[in-house]
Amino acid sequence: MEQDSLMLYQTYGGANISFWLITLLVLISGGIAALSTNIVRAAFSLFFTLFGLAGYFVLLGSDFIAVTQIIVYVGGILVLLIFGVLLTNKQKQPLESPRSWPLFVFATVCLIALTAVMVYCACVFPSPAINQNYVAINTAYTLGRMLSGSYVIIFELAAVFLLLGLIGAAFLVRRAD
Template sequence: MNLAEGVQIVSFGLLAAMMLGAALGVVLLSNVVYSAFLLAGAFISAAGLYLLLNADFVAMAQVLVYVGAVNVLIIFAIMLVNKREDFTPVPQAWIRKSATAVVCVGLFGLLSTMVLATPWAISTEATVPSGSIVVIGKHFFTDFLLPFELASVLLLMALIGAIVLARREFLPDLEEANLQQTMLTLPERPRELTSAGTNPGSQSK
């Protein structure tokens, strides 16, 4: 997008603040449904940052895949589970929280150091690419062909594994046992009434 420098800075600040706030809400809120909705907000903020970088295809893929598929799937899974048990506090939970805080602060410091130490090349000329889809397609089928094919094979294996796990196989032994149990539990009429109904002259004899 060809935006003014001030508009880009303000948009970047708003999107970054939205992403950080949503990410903190995902981690800190105890309600899982609210965390899932805030995760969608973080994904949408990332899509806005991609738009500022003139990566329109990556932004649309971010919204369609992560917000429209992954996040909706997470919300459906949370609502279908419907766990009504009360939350039981974990003993000595402060140790885990402290370790998590130390790891998060360390990662934040590492990323901040990398951002400050990297010589970012800022050009004054506004160069807008002709089409990000064409560039991504060229990179997929030239430089990143092997990782792209490996990811395709991995997704195919995951799809086949999901089909195998979801398919219900009837083993012969179990099937025979179930049939015998079903035959034993079927309601039957008394044999006297059956014989009397089928052969009325048998009782007279």
């Protein structure tokens, strides 16, 4: 019995502590990213939020998605955002001007109500126990088989979409001579 509980401690204690540490990181940095008036600070705070989400994906048993999250979001999209801040920076006017006070209060009340409704809806149904039979083994192998099998059309469409998107973006930002 004692051996069993020791094993279980080794199994879930660290994961649960990790969950709460990641939650602390994600909620604080997400709040700064969403509400900071300094846009550079918001972008850098988004870095920690995305990193924490990669941690969630590790806890949920998908190593490949966690690494993809770090590569695509932190390495790509976040750099693109900071690049955008750099290119659209202008010293003359402040980057962020505050909204009118009644609108801010109204939006905040609406958002708190929305969060409450979503949390209530999430909690009103009984939580399923995690399926212990499922063991995450090598999701990259499974995903590779799926992408070249039943999901091959989505794979090809994503390739076409990215090609069109990149050509379109390069076309849009060219300066008219």
